[in-house]
Amino acid sequence: MNYQHRELAKGKWELLSLTEQMANIGSEVERTISWRAKGRMDLSGRAFDRAIELLDLTNADAKNRTRLKELLRVREALADHFVFDNIYQSTPESWQRYFRCFLMAVRGKY
Numbered sequence: 001m002n003y004q005h006r007e008l009a010k011g012k013w014e015l016l017s018l019t020e021q022m023a024n025i026g027s028e029v030e031r032t033i034s035w036r037a038k039g040r041m042d043l044s045g046r047a048f049d050r051a052i053e054l055l056d057l058t059n060a061d062a063k064n065r066t067r068l069k070e071l072l073r074v075r076e077a078l079a080d081h082f083v084f085d086n087i088y089q090s091t092p093e094s095w096q097r098y099f100r101c102f103l104m105a106v107r108g109k110y
Contacts, residue, residue, distance in 0.1 A: 026099025
């Protein structure tokens with residue numbers, strides 16, 4: 001696979017806690033939403049690809065095995081929202097709320 005986050009793919013990603021990993025994924029999702037709102041589907045698509053890449057690295061991280069069901073559901077729902085028909089009826093705001101919790105936890109606000 002041709003990783004955009006090469007250093008993280010080499011093992012640095014696994015050094016982060018699950019909360020830190022999810023906050024980083026959330027940053028890419030935030031970029032996806034922001035670029036989409038500006039009509040820049042090319043940049044939105046690239047940010048989405050990076051988010052999925054990070055989520056796949058998170059799924060492959062052995063410490064996250066007990067959370068794999070939730071992580072795979074997040075991946076499915078993200079793809080549904082940004083690529084497919086949004087059958088789960090998620091919104092940009094719902095994704096921002098979901099990932100904001102991880103960011104706040106990393107910053108020590110929770």
